[in-house]
Amino acid sequence: MTSPLARRRPLLAALMLGVTLLMAVACGSPTAAPGASTVKEITVTIAGRQVTPPPGRIDVAKGQTVRITVTGDAVDEAHVHGYDKAADLKPGVPATIEFVADQDGLFEVETHESKLQLCQLVVR
Numbered sequence: 001m002t003s004p005l006a007r008r009r010p011l012l013a014a015l016m017l018g019v020t021l022l023m024a025v026a027c028g029s030p031t032a033a034p035g036a037s038t039v040k041e042i043t044v045t046i047a048g049r050q051v052t053p054p055p056g057r058i059d060v061a062k063g064q065t066v067r068i069t070v071t072g073d074a075v076d077e078a079h080v081h082g083y084d085k086a087a088d089l090k091p092g093v094p095a096t097i098e099f100v101a102d103q104d105g106l107f108e109v110e111t112h113e114s115k116l117q118l119c120q121l122v123v124r
Helices: 004-027
Strands: 040-047 050-052 057-060 065-071 076-080 085-089 095-100 105-111 117-123
Touching: 040 057, 040 117, 065 076, 065 085, 065 117, 076 095, 085 095
Parallel strands: 040 065, 057 117
Antiparallel strands: 040 050, 065 095, 076 085, 076 105, 105 117
């Protein structure tokens, strides 16, 4: 005679597989299709003409959404060259630039008035 637990094992295994697959789809699995990447978050602070973190190159996957948040201590404009995206900066107020990186290349992100480089985006 087969125990009740033994009869339920295939059902439990199928249920666990279903839950695992559902979690992978809902949370994004590492084997997700290209272009299904997450948002690239970049946060920059400007204080006393000092940029934090220090300007550097940031790799971005082509097709990925980029969200750049800049908080400065002076009125200015942050600009992403090549994409012609900009945001007005007001002292102490975070400003956000968001776009899809759909062009390959190296793109400067800087302020216009103070001419500070915030970072360089490397899109490939």
